[in-house]
Amino acid sequence: MGDASSWSRAWSITGDLDVMRAAVELVQDQVHACGWDDAASFAVRLAFEEALTNALRHGHGGDASLEIAIEVAIDAGEVRLGVTDQGPGFDPGTVPDPRADENLTIASGRGLALIRAFMTTCEVVPPGNSLQLRLTRPMGSDPTTAC
Numbered sequence: 001m002g003d004a005s006s007w008s009r010a011w012s013i014t015g016d017l018d019v020m021r022a023a024v025e026l027v028q029d030q031v032h033a034c035g036w037d038d039a040a041s042f043a044v045r046l047a048f049e050e051a052l053t054n055a056l057r058h059g060h061g062g063d064a065s066l067e068i069a070i071e072v073a074i075d076a077g078e079v080r081l082g083v084t085d086q087g088p089g090f091d092p093g094t095v096p097d098p099r100a101d102e103n104l105t106i107a108s109g110r111g112l113a114l115i116r117a118f119m120t121t122c123e124v125v126p127p128g129n130s131l132q133l134r135l136t137r138p139m140g141s142d143p144t145t146a147c
Contacts, residue, residue, distance in 0.1 A: 005076055007072075012070065024048050040135060043118035060087055090124075
């Protein structure tokens with residue numbers, strides 16, 4: 001990636017909320033610049049915010065001084081996001097399904113469920129401290145501009 005029709009970047013940020021917010025805004029601006037519509041921009045924003053929040057809250061136990069590694073690649077056909085924290089990881093099979101009747105009143109699992117609902121794929125990379133997300137443009141839809 002890196003030609004006139006794509007954008008990519010890899011960097012690390014702390015868990016400071018303003019820094020995380022700036023990273024989300026940067027990515028959202030690039031999603032629009034690459035011709036994605038508002039619905040896709042919303043999906044990417046929601047998933048990226050949830051991934052960063054989960055990295056800070058669960059991976060780093062709320063320690064905002066620890067760094068979160070981010071990788072983003074955007075082109076006309078797909079958006080790829082990687083978010084890796086310094087925590088020990090988790091087993092996605094142990095996360096309760098928040099849609100199940102017995103889990104409706106617990107908060108756990110909602111962020112991961114939202115990410116999975118809005119992205120085309122969501123891979124939890126072992127040992128579980130890295131999420132690889134992908135949103136693919138539907139067949140037949142054309143980008144409005146090139147990034």
